[in-house]
Amino acid sequence: MKPAVDRREFRDWVSVPVRWSDMDAYHHVNNAKYVTYLEIGRIQVFRSLAPDGDWLHAAEGPVLASVTCNFRRPVQHPATIEVGTRVGKISRRSFHFEHGLFLDGTDTLVADARSIVVWINRATGEPVEISPALREALERLM
Amino acid sequence: MKPAVDRREFRDWVSVPVRWSDMDAYHHVNNAKYVTYLEIGRIQVFRSLAPDGDWLHAAEGPVLASVTCNFRRPVQHPATIEVGTRVGKISRRSFHFEHGLFLDGTDTLVADARSIVVWINRATGEPVEISPALREALERLM
Amino acid sequence: MKPAVDRREFRDWVSVPVRWSDMDAYHHVNNAKYVTYLEIGRIQVFRSLAPDGDWLHAAEGPVLASVTCNFRRPVQHPATIEVGTRVGKISRRSFHFEHGLFLDGTDTLVADARSIVVWINRATGEPVEISPALREALERLM
Amino acid sequence: MKPAVDRREFRDWVSVPVRWSDMDAYHHVNNAKYVTYLEIGRIQVFRSLAPDGDWLHAAEGPVLASVTCNFRRPVQHPATIEVGTRVGKISRRSFHFEHGLFLDGTDTLVADARSIVVWINRATGEPVEISPALREALERLM
Numbered sequence: 001m002k003p004a005v006d007r008r009e010f011r012d013w014v015s016v017p018v019r020w021s022d023m024d025a026y027h028h029v030n031n032a033k034y035v036t037y038l039e040i041g042r043i044q045v046f047r048s049l050a051p052d053g054d055w056l057h058a059a060e061g062p063v064l065a066s067v068t069c070n071f072r073r074p075v076q077h078p079a080t081i082e083v084g085t086r087v088g089k090i091s092r093r094s095f096h097f098e099h100g101l102f103l104d105g106t107d108t109l110v111a112d113a114r115s116i117v118v119w120i121n122r123a124t125g126e127p128v129e130i131s132p133a134l135r136e137a138l139e140r141l142m
Numbered sequence: 143m144k145p146a147v148d149r150r151e152f153r154d155w156v157s158v159p160v161r162w163s164d165m166d167a168y169h170h171v172n173n174a175k176y177v178t179y180l181e182i183g184r185i186q187v188f189r190s191l192a193p194d195g196d197w198l199h200a201a202e203g204p205v206l207a208s209v210t211c212n213f214r215r216p217v218q219h220p221a222t223i224e225v226g227t228r229v230g231k232i233s234r235r236s237f238h239f240e241h242g243l244f245l246d247g248t249d250t251l252v253a254d255a256r257s258i259v260v261w262i263n264r265a266t267g268e269p270v271e272i273s274p275a276l277r278e279a280l281e282r283l284m
Numbered sequence: 285m286k287p288a289v290d291r292r293e294f295r296d297w298v299s300v301p302v303r304w305s306d307m308d309a310y311h312h313v314n315n316a317k318y319v320t321y322l323e324i325g326r327i328q329v330f331r332s333l334a335p336d337g338d339w340l341h342a343a344e345g346p347v348l349a350s351v352t353c354n355f356r357r358p359v360q361h362p363a364t365i366e367v368g369t370r371v372g373k374i375s376r377r378s379f380h381f382e383h384g385l386f387l388d389g390t391d392t393l394v395a396d397a398r399s400i401v402v403w404i405n406r407a408t409g410e411p412v413e414i415s416p417a418l419r420e421a422l423e424r425l426m
Numbered sequence: 427m428k429p430a431v432d433r434r435e436f437r438d439w440v441s442v443p444v445r446w447s448d449m450d451a452y453h454h455v456n457n458a459k460y461v462t463y464l465e466i467g468r469i470q471v472f473r474s475l476a477p478d479g480d481w482l483h484a485a486e487g488p489v490l491a492s493v494t495c496n497f498r499r500p501v502q503h504p505a506t507i508e509v510g511t512r513v514g515k516i517s518r519r520s521f522h523f524e525h526g527l528f529l530d531g532t533d534t535l536v537a538d539a540r541s542i543v544v545w546i547n548r549a550t551g552e553p554v555e556i557s558p559a560l561r562e563a564l565e566r567l568m
Binding site: 025026030031032033035036039056063065066067068069070071086 | 148167168172173174175178183197205206207208209210211212213
């Protein structure tokens, strides 16, 4: 049974053109490419959270702890996927993203997913507390 | 907290040499590549389940419904990952794989994961019952 | 010495958003991804050449025989690459594509390339003559 | 006409298991993956040339200037590709690799290729002269 995932629940969107080579021998987009599409969604959010967009070199930043992706429909090239992202739960040192992947301009869900992100100190690799400013920015994406 | 995932729990193994280009700008293997490594594990099992190894063209076969991957440790090239797979729960028309990814020749867990596989009729795309013969083969991998 | 590759020489264009995971451990787009960008350009042309866009299942179609790519500049995410393609030489059973990859909206060349495409009968795998209709379509792209 | 590429001409070898997802919708290994296989061959050589294998962080190192790949035969999973590499021409600031890709344990050529590598100063990005020690190491691979 497909969950009723509603486009209006997502706060941040990015359009991803499917590349022909994203398809595998089934002539469908390969499962690991959906996970790449989720990453494209997360990174657009990470860039918006970093003062100058340079999320990769900030002293503190995200590490992906876990990802779950539910595959709802096969996709064939040519297609464009709209990746919707919102913040779910926010904990002390981590938070959840919820993602919905839709066929471009439609309510057709192709996958829904959850990513768990831990905030770390890049120098030590250790989890750190989510600052009040970051928490506020994340709350705007809930 | 890392779960105590024990190598001895897995029934099927495949060795995957990390490719340099599996790494991303973090200089670590990209998260979506772990999902490709899981696929390499699943496909080795699928081939063993098909009479002549031709799992892709059999009348009935697997479709990936869901994958969850927990990232436990970053990996850098050069490295070889051992992908361990076992069958978890078997339902009427689907089953679970449990995966453990380890650094080659060690007990160092780099990821653990679950895949949910639905058995379908390739012509109709509809789920079908897992046959007694398939169930028996899957039970040997539990 | 960089050749003077002029944007105006190309007849067909496609925009390719760089994915973050296209970058490798150098923090630059990996060389093999440029080759994927070339493929995106070729496939847009192949689709325009097939009566109904279904170039993959037509009785006769393209096979890539050779590709040469000259890397002119490193590229970092975020970026969009414009892939320009034109037809070079047309022989009896094969033809050349010339490609120019530019940073979005600029004359900044990031790579130039040549693909050699052989036209084959899909059933036999053997090269076949380029039909007058195909030749005419290709000539419009020179 | 296929050139007579002889396995015995190559000096360095690496075995690459084809991943199922290396195949595209043609059910053959995608052209860009051959280019990744070439990279696996080059990187094995680069590591052997760096004093401690850390070719990525040395003060001077390689940049890929150009690659040409001739596709001789389609490849399907399961397969293992043996990537043979030798050094061709050595110039003042650059050199050529010649590559032969063979089906595992056979003389069956699947592709032959050439890579042009420029030696640069990592800090400035400028080409630098190939040192006598590097030249000697490269000559052993001719």
